[in-house]
Amino acid sequence: PDHDSDGIGLSVDNCPGISNILQSDVDSDGDGDVCDPCPADAADGCIWGSSAGAEVPAAVGGTVNTADGALTLEIEPGDLGSDTTISVTGEVAADEVELVFGAFPGSGAPVAVYELRPDGLVFASPVTLTMVMDVSDLNDNQRANLAVYLRDIGGTYQQVPGSSCSVEESPSEIFVATCQAEISGFSSYGMVAPLDSDDDGVPDQFNDVEDNCPDTFNPDQVDTDGDGVGDACEVPHYTLSITLFGAGLGVVTSDPAGINCGSDCDELYQTGTTVTLGANPDAGSLFVAWGGDADCSDGVLEMTEDRSCTTTFDLRAAVLVVDDDDNAPDVLSTYTTALTTLAIDYDLWDTANSDLEPEAWVLSNYDVVLWFTGAEFGGYAGPGIAGEVALATYLDGGACFLLSSQDYLYDRGGPTHDVPTSFMAGYLGIGVCESDVGQASLTGEGSCFGGLGPYTLAYPFSDRADRLSAVGGASLAFSGPGGDAAVSVENLGYRSLYVGVPLEALPTTEDVSEVLGEFFVFCSGSLFADGFESGNLSGWANSVP
CATH class of the missing domain: 2.60.40 (Immunoglobulin-like)
Structure with missing residues (x-):
């Protein structure tokens, strides 16, 4: 008898229920490929339902489908040189495979892999391979980079040129991928996604992208020290x-x-x-x-x-503090306490509220001069004519000078109390000014003093602070609600700071120390090469009043 009418008797037909004239049995297990659940595996260890076998006539071609519909192979008439038994065996996919992208290595996660037999078969023209798989377990990045790959003899996977995949989502959040490729011969093919071991949306290694913590979830890829290892998995x-x-x-x-x-x-x-x-x-x-x-x-x-x-x-700078107030109140401690806090040594010169001011030879012994006038007004606030000449000589020699006074312009600025002298304009950078406008607060400005304050001022006497403007390349150093309050000059040979607000109005000793500390930073640089830093203290031995 011949139940399947294929011309092969029942006693010798390896598929007695399915016509198979060629009687192909790839795995030689006695079951013909067209009825063998695993045509290429004699132990039948494949995934049942993912395999298929069919005899395809060369003249008319045909379609090979796995039982589950996951793989379809469309063979057109003339693609085969002769009638051929074709078998498809679904493999248990490995967790990880090696991918090759030209010069870039990579790691893939196979969704499905099929072995197509006879191995080495070459078609007269490419045939269409279609795979349809549930990819709900993949993340968005993996689904976006699905492709059909050919497994070579060495076991690595190379993407089939021109392969394409599309993914559709059902209302029940099931994602189904359909991938197609034109293949010219038989080997093993797979639908493969980039491997993403930690499922963070960054592939372990895919093309030119590499997860800096492949086993630790870190979608932001933060690598603070830039060593290529993400913070999330780096040694603490x-x-x-x-x-x-x-x-x-x-x-x-x-x-x-x-x-x-x-x-x-x-x-x-x-x-x-x-x-x-x-x-x-x-x-x-x-x-x-x-x-x-x-x-x-x-x-x-x-x-x-x-x-x-x-x-x-x-x-290491030596500082001369010129006490030019009227002692009503005595504000000297504002400056000496701040200097002590900054661990800076200083000498004192008391003008006794007069024009008994240090001469140029005295000033030349110091890198920095701090001059304040307190509440004094009406006669002797700030350097007089001789004092300004001495200071000009001192600054021309390369030094640093700070003057804090709310009435220097009033007492020394001509009959209208607001016209700068040549020293004020040329060495301190004071331009047009207005006396006694008052300043309720003080805020640092510019590259040196910017960031200081704002300080809410607390005057130990009446607020007669001035409004200033800078001239001759001077810079705004401090401002207040009454306008520009201080100007600075950074000359190649010297530096100066004029504050038209008494620094003793700063609310705390710490604030005074902070401002003076920034002033000393302003004074630093290439000035002061007079032997003080080298330990030669002979220049500091001159006595002063």
């Missing part, structure tokens, strides 16, 4: 922060490298790292001490937690 790191204190200047460095403060005062270090700090004072400054956390005291610390260290640099 702790932050070392350096804060500079004092009126001096310098740079703190570290070994291992990272800190360069100055410019970079915060750095991450791997847990357990021993960091040695180095203090490098600028010319005219000196290193005083380490401070901050207890482990910072000697500049060597172990990074077992976040650390915050301080470094103090002080100026």
